[in-house]
Amino acid sequence: MNKTxxxxxxxxxxxxxxFVGCTSTTKTTTQKKEIKKPxxxxxxxxxxxxNPDFGGNIGVVSIVSKKKIKNKKKLHYIAxxxxxxxxxxRKGTRVDANSQASxxxxxxxxxxENIKTSSNSVQTVSLIEKAKFEDKDNYYLWMVxxx
Numbered sequence: 001m002n003k004t005x006x007x008x009x010x011x012x013x014x015x016x017x018x019f020v021g022c023t024s025t026t027k028t029t030t031q032k033k034e035i036k037k038p039x040x041x042x043x044x045x046x047x048x049x050x051n052p053d054f055g056g057n058i059g060v061v062s063i064v065s066k067k068k069i070k071n072k073k074k075l076h077y078i079a080x081x082x083x084x085x086x087x088x089x090r091k092g093t094r095v096d097a098n099s100q101a102s103x104x105x106x107x108x109x110x111x112x113e114n115i116k117t118s119s120n121s122v123q124t125v126s127l128i129e130k131a132k133f134e135d136k137d138n139y140y141l142w143m144v145x146x147x
Contacts, residue, residue: 046133048142059130059144060086066139079141087127
């Protein structure tokens with residue numbers, strides 16, 4: 001009986017060591033490749049230029065030609081006014097800003113805005129400047145509804 005118990009104990013010990021060896025874990029690391037989403041369109045402009053609601057925002061893009069206006073502050077000011085006007089053209093929306101401008105440099109540029117509505121369901125919103133971009137010919141301003 002001693003031999004049988006000894007053989008059984010030996011077999012159990014051998015099987016246990018093989019089982020432990022088979023189930024030992026080795027740490028393997030896998031690196032995830034980040035898939036970069038495109039940030040520019042085929043013409044090299046930011047994606048928001050052609051999609052003002054990019055990234056889940058509610059926005060507008062104003063484009064001002066740089067041919068007649070060379071001053072950057074004036075370009076930005078006019079772009080901001082155009083963006084506000086474009087956003088207000090959405091039905092039932094009023095941008096919380098005074099929109100009167102008069103700019104005269106090598107010509108006379110002016111913009112006035114008086115919006116009257118007969119409806120009581122006008123929504124007042126605030127716009128924030130999200131980004132700006134320039135190419136050779138134009139100045140782009142992206143404004144989005146403040147969340």
